[in-house]
Amino acid sequence: MNIKKLGVGLMCVALGVLEVSAAPKKGKVAAPLAPLTATGEKLQVQYAAMLETVKAEIVQALPKVEEQKKAALLKALAAEKAAVDDLHVQKQALAENRSAVGLLKHHEAWLAKATKELAEAKATGTPEAVAKIQANYEQALQAVKNAQEKVEKAKLEEPPLVKNVEAAEAALAQARAATQKAFRELGLEPFLASDKWDGKLARFEVLAGATPRGLAEFAEQGKEQEALVEQLLADEALMKQMVAGDGAAGGKYGQAMQIYTAIQKASPKAKDGVLQRLAVAVSLEHAGKLAAEANAPARVDPVKRYLGFEQAYLAGELDAGFKDLDVWELRMVVDGDEPPEINAWGREMLRNYRPDHVSTRDYRWRYVKAVKTDVKYGSAEQKNDLPTLHPYQNIINTGGVCGRRAFFGRFILRSFGIPTVARPQTGHAALAHWTPNGWVINLGAGWGAGKGIKQYPTDLAFLAMTQARANEQTYLRVQRAQWIGDVLGETRAYELFGKNAATGFWNLVALCEQRQIIDEAKAKTLEAVGQDIAEANESKEKDVEETVEVTEADKKIDVAANGVITIPAVACSLSTNAGTVVFMKSNLGGLQMHYNRLGPATTFTYTFDAPQAGKY
Numbered sequence: 001m002n003i004k005k006l007g008v009g010l011m012c013v014a015l016g017v018l019e020v021s022a023a024p025k026k027g028k029v030a031a032p033l034a035p036l037t038a039t040g041e042k043l044q045v046q047y048a049a050m051l052e053t054v055k056a057e058i059v060q061a062l063p064k065v066e067e068q069k070k071a072a073l074l075k076a077l078a079a080e081k082a083a084v085d086d087l088h089v090q091k092q093a094l095a096e097n098r099s100a101v102g103l104l105k106h107h108e109a110w111l112a113k114a115t116k117e118l119a120e121a122k123a124t125g126t127p128e129a130v131a132k133i134q135a136n137y138e139q140a141l142q143a144v145k146n147a148q149e150k151v152e153k154a155k156l157e158e159p160p161l162v163k164n165v166e167a168a169e170a171a172l173a174q175a176r177a178a179t180q181k182a183f184r185e186l187g188l189e190p191f192l193a194s195d196k197w198d199g200k201l202a203r204f205e206v207l208a209g210a211t212p213r214g215l216a217e218f219a220e221q222g223k224e225q226e227a228l229v230e231q232l233l234a235d236e237a238l239m240k241q242m243v244a245g246d247g248a249a250g251g252k253y254g255q256a257m258q259i260y261t262a263i264q265k266a267s268p269k270a271k272d273g274v275l276q277r278l279a280v281a282v283s284l285e286h287a288g289k290l291a292a293e294a295n296a297p298a299r300v301d302p303v304k305r306y307l308g309f310e311q312a313y314l315a316g317e318l319d320a321g322f323k324d325l326d327v328w329e330l331r332m333v334v335d336g337d338e339p340p341e342i343n344a345w346g347r348e349m350l351r352n353y354r355p356d357h358v359s360t361r362d363y364r365w366r367y368v369k370a371v372k373t374d375v376k377y378g379s380a381e382q383k384n385d386l387p388t389l390h391p392y393q394n395i396i397n398t399g400g401v402c403g404r405r406a407f408f409g410r411f412i413l414r415s416f417g418i419p420t421v422a423r424p425q426t427g428h429a430a431l432a433h434w435t436p437n438g439w440v441i442n443l444g445a446g447w448g449a450g451k452g453i454k455q456y457p458t459d460l461a462f463l464a465m466t467q468a469r470a471n472e473q474t475y476l477r478v479q480r481a482q483w484i485g486d487v488l489g490e491t492r493a494y495e496l497f498g499k500n501a502a503t504g505f506w507n508l509v510a511l512c513e514q515r516q517i518i519d520e521a522k523a524k525t526l527e528a529v530g531q532d533i534a535e536a537n538e539s540k541e542k543d544v545e546e547t548v549e550v551t552e553a554d555k556k557i558d559v560a561a562n563g564v565i566t567i568p569a570v571a572c573s574l575s576t577n578a579g580t581v582v583f584m585k586s587n588l589g590g591l592q593m594h595y596n597r598l599g600p601a602t603t604f605t606y607t608f609d610a611p612q613a614g615k616y
Helices: 038-061 067-124 127-184 189-193 198-210 212-219 223-234 236-244 253-266 273-286 302-314 320-324 327-331 340-353 355-359 369-374 380-384 391-398 402-415 459-468 472-487 505-521
Strands: 420-425 428-433 440-442 581-585 591-595
Touching (some): 038 212, 067 127, 127 505, 189 472, 198 212, 198 223, 198 253, 212 223, 212 253, 236 273, 236 327, 273 302, 302 340, 340 391, 340 402, 355 581, 369 402, 391 402, 402 420, 459 472
Antiparallel strands (some): 420 428
16 A cells, blocks of 8 residues: 655545555556657646756745644544534434335325225225235335334434434534634745745646647647747746636647647737637637537537637627636537537527517526426337437427537527536536525435535535636635645545545645635525426426516507517417416517427417408
């Protein structure tokens, strides 16, 4: 077992976690690297020297922290971990006790079914059939009696179990407060709040993330590529923007700079504000050669991706919140597999077909409510997918189960400039997306019920990061600690506890700083929406309805002197009030009628006086 030492001399066993070197996977043989050219070898040596120089400068500048204070932080974290584990045990005991109610309901359903079957058998069945069903009925009856006894017993046992949970929660809160106190006593906050070393930290992240060899492989391709690397390494502001946006995909910083430069040449508007940030986001995300769908060109052209969103932004087609998104958020707008023309189709379709989903004040459902109203749950119709349509066009046409519905939801959100990610959970696919009030889950269970998102091992780790990242400048305090951890060779971590818990000192500092930012901001966690339609068409969830007042003037039918009759869409009477027909404000002005093709059948009638009989 190879136990790695922390860069600050602390043993990772202090938190009960060991880092072991992973053995190579069987059957997996790494392809040999192509040899560098003479120019490439020279450049690799040059970049490696740069990396070592900037690393030494950063290490020399790091503040000294007393070993006693480091030990106090580790001790507090160990106590907090014990409190976390105890709370888990107490909650499990309470949940197991309460499971008796669920078991009773299950047996009651069994008894109800058996009672019905017994009555039917006595009315029409043979004695043998009655006897068989009678036995099943007796078993169900006894199961209900046993379950009722367990429920009564559970009721008596619940009060102390609830108190145990409450006590464990209080103990955890106290332990957490002690950890944060020990963190503050390190005295590192002024250092983390300073941008003095950002340029060198960013340079280190670029050189280390790309690796000297990786940069050399790119730069040896020609003078143009070599110049691009030089330009990037000389531009501290751009490097900082890139690494603060989570860096180039696959560490391909040379390719990212190539894309960024191409975008700058293609559009003079890509130099300022949100469009400059968009250019950086596209460059970082597409540096790893983002693959498009199978029947498309090898990859989505990054310059076309940028220009598609630039055009939509300037035309006022994107969400109002788009202009304030940072580079990291914009990456989750431009990472789709759809080409720009399909994004444009999505915007045009929804503005025409369901403009109420575009204008709704309920950010949780804005745009993505199209899944709820128009992407039918079920796979029976997928056989009717058309090869002439894009996959996302087929999804809204023929429906799908959880995966296709979540795919369409993310697509339509991206099309309007809303950051979104996949939020998988056991046996189900859901999504999460940005809102001005925080990230929210659609079509799945709430935060804590899912698996990891991107590099974050759990959805709660991702959520915490988004809450701290709500203020980009404040979040830099967290990132500076992470970057220093990288300089010292620590393993990057995103949780204080759990399977992939932080072991390096500066990663612990980063996560404690992140918690402090969240606490100071009083961040709120948004409840998931659409849980009950994750695998269904009907929802019991109460919508935020925006009623449209239809006046008599709106319904006025106009008969012109030349006999032309103009009938407003809303001037109709309905056969039912089932909600199949919805009136809404049109994207072009006035009102329009929408007939929900997935709703119950409804007829609507227009009645008017014609000036004379005839064909109109």
